[in-house]
Amino acid sequence: MKKKEVWTVSEINQQQEIKPVSFELLARGRKLAQELEVPLSAIVLGDSLAERELKELIYRGADKVYWVNHKALARFVVENHSNIMQHLIKNYQPQIIIAAATTQGRTLMPHLSIRLDTGLTADCTDLQIEKETGLLLQIRPAIGGNIMAMIKTPERKPQMSTVRPKSIQVLPRDETREGKIIPVDLDDSLLDRRVTHLGYYKSEEEEVNLSSADIIVAGGRGLKKKENLSLIRDLARGLDAGIGASREVVDRGWISYPHQVGLSGKTVNPKTYLAIGISGAIQHLAGMKTAKNIIAINSDPQADIFKISDFGIIGDLFEIIPLLKKKLEEKKLSS
């Protein structure tokens, strides 16, 4: 019997380079593939990627790389990606497909799961293999992070999930790993020409790629006014961090919506989340609760944010942040 593979859906950036989140998927997939004793594959759709980009997937854990090359695939257009993925899946019959819980993965995977008549579990924070059955156990937070649910797809294949970015360490790069790069010919009829991609542009302010930030410094209404956001910006710059905000801050127009973390904003999963002048309303926690280290600075000892913090300071942020910044700079200089 042919061994049914575990697949990961790689993502690429505009420069046609593999995005790091693809390596996280391989780290997840490696564990699953090992337990099932099947090959782990990475799927790449793109336009003329350099070979070193494809090789990198092998160094990071893939046994095979299925590589579909076409000018029309330089940009993610869900209709194209879904058609091509369906085609590949029908040919190769993988048993598990994991993608990142990014705007791409959370668009492609539901579209695909309908066409494949199979189940999909969104935004998982953990994946395991059930010993007795070899089925994929998918674990995810639900109801604003109030509960964890374990979900499986018992009868249909493939089993599909999107996985929250930053929820696993990438594997160390191993240049001795060997694998196969398998170019797949593209049948032009799989391209759906209805939607036109008119281009990208950046948000007006700084970079707001919160999903790939290791550290997020987030500000809340405790900052009191727009000008004071510079405190957060300075600290973020010093720590090489992304900038997050509570809804209060966004609704007041102190910062743009892409920075909003929470129920009606982004779900983030950084290694470290610094909540400054944020009370910790359940809707905010829903977006950042799974961060590995949570640090809170708030003048109210009763603030809910302290209940989920690993480290907290009860005090005035207008005293604490400038001092923190100063001390961090001193340490940096003296090291």
Place this chain on the structure above:
Amino acid sequence: MKIIVPIKQVPETSRVKINEETGTIIRDGVENIINPLDLYAIESAIQLRENNGGSITVISMGPPKAETALREAIAMGADQAILITGREFAGSDTWSTAYALSALIENIKPYDLVITGERATDGDTGQVGPGIASFLNLPLSTYTGKIETVNKDHIIVQRLIEEGYERLQLPLPALLTVVKEIAYPRLPTLRGKQKARTIDIPINSGKDIKVKEEELGLKGSPTRVVRIYRPQVTRKGTILQVKDEKTLAESVDKLISFLKEKKIVSF
């Protein structure tokens, strides 16, 4: 312009409690509301109608009490509402929810746009919108933050993605899932409220929409919830209190040590 907006009734999340012993969700006494993220879908539909004319039909699949959510949407300004309800739909996952909603949408053709919320705050999957697009083969824009232009043939939108925005042009009919940035939801009007009280809301069961019974509800759902449990709270945080200059300096020093220990800073 005919717009269809699927909305979901959800428990108000901040009130949801979990029974520690059984690990089940306690829904008693929890207020049910329109999924807050669907308000943005309703509002953007209203704005499109204001600028281009047309009508808005809100639809929902859920228990009979979901009718309240549809009436609230009418009060905000939607024109009609249709409810899908029945035991056959109980236990639907996103696959069979998208299936049932797609069947109803197919029944109320023609339409120009379907607008859904980004995700529902209870299930929190964001899969139903793209799922409907997939079933109906509609061009799809998810995470839509802005509608630039619409005419009778196509729509130009901005999608919010990790690196910023991208612009897409989609032919109509199309499906958009929208994020909060798209519009600020209005409050119900007095006239809307009056209409909401009296309007007739047709109720569809599995028989009224062209669906295969075996694809509905729990039976038709590919996924199964094996178990639910409370997330372990493993945070035994150190919390320090600033009282004066001295404790201020100490707290900040300890924070820096914490940052170093966790390898958040390296020096």
